[in-house]
Amino acid sequence: MDVTIKNIRKEFGQFPALHDISLSIRSGELIALLGPSGSGKTTLLRLIAGLDRPTAGQIFFGQNDASEKSVQERHIGFVFQHYALFRHMTVADNIAFGLKVRPKATRPPAAEIRKRVSDLLDMVHLTGLEKRYPSQLSGGQRQRVALARAMAIEPTVLLLDEPFGALDAKVRKELRRWLREFHDRTGHTTFFVTHDQEEALELADRVVVMSQGKIEQVGSADDVYDTPNSPFVFSFIGESSHIPVTVRDNTVLFQGEPISITEQGADSAGELFFRPQDVEITSDKASLYGKVTACRRLAGTRIAEIDIANEGHEPYHLEIEVPLDAPVAVGAEIRFRPTRWKLFRK
Ligand code: ATP
Secondary structure, three states: OOEEEEEEEEEEOOEEEEEEEEEEEOOOOEEEEEOOOOOOHHHHHHHHHOOOOOOEEEEEEOOEEOOOOOHHHHOEEEEEOOOOOOOOOOHHHHHHHHHHOOOHHHOOOHHHHHHHHHHHHHHOOOOOOOOOOHHHOOHHHHHHHHHHHHHHOOOOEEEEEOOOOOOOHHHHHHHHHHHHHHHHHHOOEEEEEEOOHHHHHHHOOEEEEEEOOEEEEEEOHHHHHHOOOOHHHHHHOOOOEEEEEEEEOOEEEEOOEEEEEEOOOOOEEEEEEEOOOOEEEOOOOOOEEEEEEEEEEOOOOEEEEEEEOOOOOOOEEEEEEEOOOOOOOOOOEEEEEEOOOEEEEO
């Protein structure tokens, strides 16, 4: 089901939690809503679900304006961070719940419910555990039951609010891969809330980056990582450093000196952003120059922390990736320059 969000605004009292949000989602897309705490992800999800009403704007499911529809009428599947399974019900009864509580006219026959539960158990790889109670499952298994329960009603849209947030890192990673496969098999339009950028990049077809109640950027993992359109997106997605620069005659200057970077356009000031891995060590004088204050080893590489002097102020502190065989030790002074960067002009 396509989902179109048009000029949505949500205020809590005087506080605008969402400002004029618009977004078009194609049927079958897996969308990550990514942003720091308080950016409005859950608020947006609740509006899509119909749990809250927007202050202004509309939400369409397909061609239909769902803005005034109830949660039930929207036919949404939900999974939240804190598993809301019924503790006194078995796994099978939990999954069947949404079907069993339907009015008689639309409730499938018992045999069909059993078949659907069995298919869903198979899909979430929990066959054999149908008679267990939630307390007899691991956290990851519980979340898969929650997902199967959400899917049982054959929802138009699936909404997942940090569904793996309470689980440990390893289980999270497994469930992430599993969810991607599950989505590819079932093809539901899915919104997935996370504040974990790695999770968003790995899982989603498109990532919606949010900050302070606004959408900063919408794009594929490659788009938001490789071509971030704002300083916020650049630094929120992945590691980064930035330094203040000026541009004169298409040459980028740091502290008044060229650093072998050209940028076309009018003379201006700005911030030059780059990632730790997009740096090379050089002997060229037209480069950045700093002192190594710490070094740490990662699997195949090393990270050096560098201080660049800033007369009369705190030094600029940044991190760069250096090859294992580079002569970089604590206390050394090195020259380096970004090989890829993004200049945000003021
Ligand atoms: P988190 O990652 O911490 O869950 P989030 O991005 O999901 O954050 P929201 O829960 O959508 O953020 O909250 C967005 C803003 O709206 C926050 O500043 C929050 O305090 C505020 N807010 C959310 N719900 C309410 C409410 N019911 N009443 C008043 N303010 C609210």
